[in-house]
Amino acid sequence: MLVNYEVTESVAVLTMQQAPVNGLGLPLRKALREMLHKAFDDATIKGVVLTGGEKVFSAGADIEEFEAGLDGPNFADPYLGSLVDLVEAAGKPVVAAISGVCLGGGLELVLGCHYRVADSSARFGLPEVNLGILPGAGGTQRLPRLIGVEGALDLIVSGEMVDCERAVSLGLIDRVLVDEAEGTAVKKAVQLALEAASSGHWPRLRDVVIRMQANELSQLIEAKIATLRKPLPAALQCIDAVSWSVTLPFEEALGKEYAALRELMASAESQALRHAFFAERRAGKIQGISREVPVRAVTSVAVIGAGTMGSGIAMCCANAGMPVMLLDTSEEAVQRGLQGLAANYGAAIKRGRLTTEVADRRLRLISGSTDFSRIGSADLVIEAVYEDMAVKESVFRAIDSFAQPDAILASNTSTLDLDAIAGFTSRPQDVVGLHFFSPANLMRLLEVVRGAKTRDEVLASAMQFARKIGKVGVVAGVCDGFIGNRMFEEYLRQAYFLLDEGATPLQVDRALEDWGMAMGPLATMDLAGNDIGLAIRKRRKIEQPDRPYSAIPDLVAEMGRFGQKTGAGWYRYDPVTRKRQADPEIDSLVLEYGARNHIARREISDEEIVARCLFALANEGALILREGIAQRASDIDTVYLNGYGFPAHRGGPMFYADKIGLPNVLARIEGFQAGYMGELWQPASLLTELGETGQSFASV
Known part of the structure; x- marks a missing residue:
C-alpha cells in the first residue's frame, strides 16, 4: 500500500509509504488522489492530515520519470500540480505533518495544504533549478504568497535547503515541535485540523494577493540577477516565474509556470544537469563487487602529514564526527597544522557557516602528535605527505609497523603508482588510494583508487567512508594521474x-x-x-x-x-x-x-x-x-x-x-x-x- 489511511478523532491521516523517500512518481500520485477523494467524500471525516511518516515527508518528484520526456509519466494524470490544486480546493482542512526532508514537489504539495506542522528534523527546499528546471506544480506562485517575494526568490533561485529553524523565520510553517516524541507532529496536525474544521474556514494561498510596487519588484529582480555568476536559463526563468505571482492572476501564472517547466525540461542545460545527477548516483556502484561484501567500520582516523592537504583531510573527518589524530615528523609542523585548522574554523564562524559551539566540538576531535605509534588505534590511516616516492616509502613502512591488523591503509597520492606504494607494506590487500582534492575540506570529489591487490571489502569500505564525510567517491584504477x-x-x-x-x-x-x-x-x-x-x-x-x-x-x-x-x-x-x-x-x-x-x-x-x-x-x-x-x-x-x-x-x-x-x-x-x-x-x-x-x- 503506497498510502496508508487511518482515522483519528474524525480526521483522516494519510501516510505516504513509497520507500525510500516518498518520491512523487505516478503510482504514488494516483494512490494519493484515491485516498484524498476517499477522505473528502466521507461525511464523517472533518479534516485530513498528510504526512510521510516520522523519517521523511517527501524528497519530491521521481526524477527517473523525467527521462521519459514530455509525454512520460511525470506529466501523466494526475499531474502533481493538479494534485496540489485538489488539496488546496478541499472542502475540509488539510494539514501537512512534516518530518525529515520536504523537497521539490514534496514542498509544493505542502504549499497546497492549509496548515503546516513540522518537527525539528524537517528540512525544506525547492532544488529544481539544480536540474535546470523550475518548480512546476505551483511552487513559484504559492511560495511568494506564503513567505514573500524576496524569500521565495532566495529559496527558488538558489535551490538550497533550509533547516526547521530557518523555515520558521521565513514563515514557511505554522507550528514547530522541538524535542518532542516521535509521532507528535501528526497528533498536533490532527488537533489543528479539528480546530480549523470547527471554525469553518481555512486559508488558501491562491487567495493571497501580493501588493508590491513595480519599481520594488524590479529592484528585487535586478538584485537577484546580480548575484548570479553566470545566469543560466533555469535561474532566469525562476526569477520571471516568481515575478508573475505579483503581476498576473493566479491561474494565468500557473499556466505559464507549467509551460515554462516543459520548455526547460527539453533544454540542453536540463538534460546535462540531469545526467550529472544520475552520474553521481551511479558512481557509488562498484562493478564486480557484491552488495553482500562486508564493510569495515571507520570510526577513527589517523592522518600523516600536517600540511594543507593533511589538515584539510582531518577537518573532513572531524566535520563528520570522527576523532582524528594528525601526525607529522616535527612538533612545529604539527602545531602549524593545528593552528591552521583553528583558523579555518574561525573563518567559518565569521562567515556565519558554523556556530562557535559546533566549531569547538569539531576542533576537540582533532589531536596532534609526532608519535607514530599512536596510529595503532585508528580504523583508517591516510598518508598525505609530499609527492615523492622515497618519502611515501618511508611513511608506509612506518604505517605497516604501527597500524592495527585490520586497519585500512590509504595514500592521498595524486599521480604516483599506488601498487608500488602498497608494496612497501606486508599487507597490500589493505591499501587503497584516497585522492582528495584541494582544499580537501571544501572539494566534493574523492578518487578512490583500487590497487591490483586491494580487497573488495577495503574498496567498499573506502567508498562508504567517502559518503560518511560528504564526498562524491569515484572508483579509479591505477595509472599515472588516475582519472582526473x-x-x-x-x-x-x-x-x-x-x-x-x-x-x-x-x-x-x-x-x-x-x-x-x-x-x-x-x-x-x-x-x-x-x-x-x-x-x-x-x-x-x-x-x-x-x-x-x-x-x-x-x-x-x-x-x-x-x-x-x-x-x-x-x-x-x-x-x-x-x-x-x-x-x-x-x-x-x-x-x-x-x-x-x-x-x-x-x-x-x-x-x-x-x-x-x-x-x-x-x-x-x-x-x-x-x-x-x-x-x-x-x-x-x-x-x-x-x-x-x-x-x-x-x-x-x-x-x-x-x-x-x-x-x-x-x-x-x-x-x-x-x-x-x-x-x-x-x-x-x-x-x-x-x-x-x-x-x-x-x-x-
Whole structure:
C-alpha cells in the first residue's frame, strides 16, 4: 500500500509509504488522489492530515520519470500540480505533518495544504533549478504568497535547503515541535485540523494577493540577477516565474509556470544537469563487487602529514564526527597544522557557516602528535605527505609497523603508482588510494583508487567512508594521474601548445571560462602552484623522454613565478584581493619563445581553444575507458564536475562529446593532426570505433 489511511478523532491521516523517500512518481500520485477523494467524500471525516511518516515527508518528484520526456509519466494524470490544486480546493482542512526532508514537489504539495506542522528534523527546499528546471506544480506562485517575494526568490533561485529553524523565520510553517516524541507532529496536525474544521474556514494561498510596487519588484529582480555568476536559463526563468505571482492572476501564472517547466525540461542545460545527477548516483556502484561484501567500520582516523592537504583531510573527518589524530615528523609542523585548522574554523564562524559551539566540538576531535605509534588505534590511516616516492616509502613502512591488523591503509597520492606504494607494506590487500582534492575540506570529489591487490571489502569500505564525510567517491584504477589528473595533463598540454602558436594566457583562460569552466587552465595552475607542474614534467622527462611539452611553463616556473602563493605566475595578483592581472612580461616571454623556436604565430579563435582543450579531455577519457581505469563514462564526468570546475550545465567532458556527436569529435581531431604538434593527436581506438558506428560513450 503506497498510502496508508487511518482515522483519528474524525480526521483522516494519510501516510505516504513509497520507500525510500516518498518520491512523487505516478503510482504514488494516483494512490494519493484515491485516498484524498476517499477522505473528502466521507461525511464523517472533518479534516485530513498528510504526512510521510516520522523519517521523511517527501524528497519530491521521481526524477527517473523525467527521462521519459514530455509525454512520460511525470506529466501523466494526475499531474502533481493538479494534485496540489485538489488539496488546496478541499472542502475540509488539510494539514501537512512534516518530518525529515520536504523537497521539490514534496514542498509544493505542502504549499497546497492549509496548515503546516513540522518537527525539528524537517528540512525544506525547492532544488529544481539544480536540474535546470523550475518548480512546476505551483511552487513559484504559492511560495511568494506564503513567505514573500524576496524569500521565495532566495529559496527558488538558489535551490538550497533550509533547516526547521530557518523555515520558521521565513514563515514557511505554522507550528514547530522541538524535542518532542516521535509521532507528535501528526497528533498536533490532527488537533489543528479539528480546530480549523470547527471554525469553518481555512486559508488558501491562491487567495493571497501580493501588493508590491513595480519599481520594488524590479529592484528585487535586478538584485537577484546580480548575484548570479553566470545566469543560466533555469535561474532566469525562476526569477520571471516568481515575478508573475505579483503581476498576473493566479491561474494565468500557473499556466505559464507549467509551460515554462516543459520548455526547460527539453533544454540542453536540463538534460546535462540531469545526467550529472544520475552520474553521481551511479558512481557509488562498484562493478564486480557484491552488495553482500562486508564493510569495515571507520570510526577513527589517523592522518600523516600536517600540511594543507593533511589538515584539510582531518577537518573532513572531524566535520563528520570522527576523532582524528594528525601526525607529522616535527612538533612545529604539527602545531602549524593545528593552528591552521583553528583558523579555518574561525573563518567559518565569521562567515556565519558554523556556530562557535559546533566549531569547538569539531576542533576537540582533532589531536596532534609526532608519535607514530599512536596510529595503532585508528580504523583508517591516510598518508598525505609530499609527492615523492622515497618519502611515501618511508611513511608506509612506518604505517605497516604501527597500524592495527585490520586497519585500512590509504595514500592521498595524486599521480604516483599506488601498487608500488602498497608494496612497501606486508599487507597490500589493505591499501587503497584516497585522492582528495584541494582544499580537501571544501572539494566534493574523492578518487578512490583500487590497487591490483586491494580487497573488495577495503574498496567498499573506502567508498562508504567517502559518503560518511560528504564526498562524491569515484572508483579509479591505477595509472599515472588516475582519472582526473591524467586527463587534465592532456588538457594542459593543449593549452600550452596554444601559447606556442599565437594565443595569450588571458585569451586561453577567458575562452574556456566564457564557455563555462570555473577557472581557465593557466589560472588553475597559478592556484595549484607552477612549481608542482614543473616537478611533474621533470619526472615525465625521465620516465618518458620522448613525450613532448611546450617549454613555456618551465620558463615561467624557473622565474620563481609559482602562482598565487608567490604573487605572480601566469598573471600578477593583488596581495589583498588576489585578483589577477595580465602581465606584459609573460606575454613578451611567450612571443620571444615562439620567435626563438621559429614557430609561426597565427590568430587563434576562442572556438578552437575550447575544442582543442575539451576534445583532448574526451580523447584521453576514451583511452581511460578502454583500459578500465574508469568504470563508466559517467564516472569520468562526475570526476570533472566535482573536482575540476567543469560546468554542470555541460554535463561533463564525455557527455559533452556525446552531445556534439562522436563522429564530429573524431573529424575535428583528425583535422588537428594537420596542425601544430599534430602527431600528438592520435584518436583513441574506442573513440574511432564509436565514432565510425555512430555510438556514444554512454553506450559503453
